[in-house]
Amino acid sequence: MTLVGDLSESELLARFVPLLGAPGAALVGPGDDCAVLSAPDGKVVVSTDVLVEDVHFRRAWSSAREVGRRAAAQNLADAAAVGAVPTGLVVSLVLPGELPAVWVEDLARGLDDACRPWGAGVVGGDLAGGPLVVLAVTVLGDLEGRAPVLRSGARPGDVVAHAGVRGRSAAGFALLDAGRADDARVPADVRAVVLDAFRVPSPPVGAGRAAAVAGATAMLDVSDGLLRDAGRIASASGVRLAFDDPADVLADEVALLSPVAAALGADATQWVLAGGEDHGMLATFPPGVALPDGFRTLGRVEELPTDGARVTVGGRAVRAGGGWDHFGPGKD
Amino acid sequence: MTLVGDLSESELLARFVPLLGAPGAALVGPGDDCAVLSAPDGKVVVSTDVLVEDVHFRRAWSSAREVGRRAAAQNLADAAAVGAVPTGLVVSLVLPGELPAVWVEDLARGLDDACRPWGAGVVGGDLAGGPLVVLAVTVLGDLEGRAPVLRSGARPGDVVAHAGVRGRSAAGFALLDAGRADDARVPADVRAVVLDAFRVPSPPVGAGRAAAVAGATAMLDVSDGLLRDAGRIASASGVRLAFDDPADVLADEVALLSPVAAALGADATQWVLAGGEDHGMLATFPPGVALPDGFRTLGRVEELPTDGARVTVGGRAVRAGGGWDHFGPGKD
Secondary structure, three states: OOEHHHOOHHHHHHHHHHHOOOOOOEEEOEOEOOEEEEOOOOEEEEEEEEEEEOOOEOOOOOOHHHHHHHHHHHHHHHHHOOOOEEEEEEEEEEEOOOOEHHHHHHHHHHHHHHHHHHOOOEEEEEEEEOOOOEEEEEEEEEOOOOOOOOHHHOOOOOEEEEEOOOOHHHHHHHHHHOOOOOOOOOOHHHHHHHHHHHHOOOOOHHHHHHHHHHOOOEEEEOOOOHHHHHHHHHHHHOEEEEEOOHHHHOHHHHHHHHHHHHHHOOOHHHHHHHOOOOOOEEEEEOOOOOOOOOEEEEEEEEEOOOOOOOEEEOOEEEOOOOOEOOOOOOOO | OOEHHHOOHHHHHHHHHHHOOOOOOEEEOEOEOOEEEEOOOOEEEEEEEEEEEOOOEOOOOOOHHHHHHHHHHHHHHHHHOOOOEEEEEEEEEEEOOOOEHHHHHHHHHHHHHHHHHHOOOEEEEEEEEOOOOEEEEEEEEEOOOOOOOOHHHOOOOOEEEEEOOOOHHHHHHHHHHOOOOOOOOOOHHHHHHHHHHHHOOOOOHHHHHHHHHHOOOEEEEOOOOHHHHHHHHHHHHOEEEEEOOHHHHOHHHHHHHHHHHHHHOOOHHHHHHHOOOOOOEEEEEOOOOOOOOOEEEEEEEEEOOOOOOOEEEOOEEEOOOOOEOOOOOOOO
16 A cells, blocks of 8 residues: 655645646646636635644544545635635645555545535645644635625624534534444434534535625634634624524424434533534624525624623523533633 | 643634734735735735644744744745735644743744735634644735746746755755754854754745746746756756756855855755755746846756756756756655
């Protein structure tokens, strides 16, 4: 079996690069000191995210293709979260020499899998040796002439809405972390749903653009949990985000995760409200706007009372760290 | 002393972000899911480079500020090498919890040091924990309406020229690697020059744009050694790059490094021709073009003979790996 350490950088690139589709925006692809992407809007959005082995993923839990899909997906979500269309990615890879070369090929396939549906693709990168796998992915995107949707635009009276799944990644992680990925007390289809959600998030990338077109006033992608990320919109906008009772607006998600929670002695509502890594779009819209497909109303934006909580759920204050009800304060 | 592990991500960002100057191109800076940079040209250049602790730098050898300056500088060089003006950087950082927080602040100062002279700056990033420091920097740049200068445009008859220093980083590394940074047989000013060159390369960023304006036909920044990188232009262009004898065209650089080479039993000419990490601009120009300031003629572009060497020095073939004369073939 060929290992990374058996290959020169150019030999490794010769295996990796052909697996990447060239996006439509690529004027110059890999092979020069820079790639060149079209930016027809006269501006470009850019974001970067890093995944570290044994911090964000484990090779024993996720295939290389899943790691690649995840790394790309969370970056595509960042572009979507300001209302942009992703155009291209660059990837810095740190690879141990003892890694099989096929692992790196599968990683390339995973990056391409995630990009292809959105017309994006990997246009450049860098390789380095190191003691563990690190992927730093940077996404560029195009706003198509729109203003970016920032965190700071929510106004009292706006509707709080979300597109994408909620809590599934956290539930999948909890199953794996407990060594219970095969627990027969959880229906097999539910296990598959949450394990897939953890291994490869499926952010609703198109919903970001749709929200911007519909006039969203603020948006972000939920990486650290619904309530914690809601606190970021609230802080940036100087408002309160008031969520309705999850038993009313998120009962289906809680019900889906309940068999997993029951098997682990965990709280499905906490996963839904505070679980990270699902990369859904949390947005605020002016009242009366018809929400784009995929968005569900979860609450509304209110004036921030003096000394009041930035985020409430069913009328109860949420602590600074995003915990809900009995959850203690955490770091945000 | 406050450690990285004592701080939440937002607390660490609150120390880091204020040390970064906002570049003129930043329409939206840090704090949202994406930064937004102006791209007045309707296209954007992008490149990424990763630095890994104990692979590319050692904390015992380089201050955090030097690491930051180096990481930014080598990315700025990539933008310059296609003829672009760097506009903004994003930085993914992997940090061990036991790292002092001031190390991270100094890193931010170093990134900003390197960007500020060129009007660029860090506009976003990501932080993650991990067992060692990794910096993945991505640079964006603007071509100001020009076509990018690629590796593939060199034509027989063109002049081969270089701007920047040659071999100094390799000499500095060799001194440090031998534990001889204080070796009194090397004049102190020469030691300072080569150690500085290793710790913080000073790529001639402005020379890249100047070369493009002057009509350079091919260009790259020299990261792996003059001859090896010349081979890349030769391969991409289907030509030979014929360097004049270094005793004629690079005697001053060889002379500068000779005391270091003498102290270590090394070969100063090899450092000049094959040493990496200086990040100078290697370019080809049509014959008769007045070379921009900082460029020096090193040879010319020739037709590639069937089965002939892609790179020659003083008429002698260079092996595939960039070695010169008696150096064996290596991986490229």
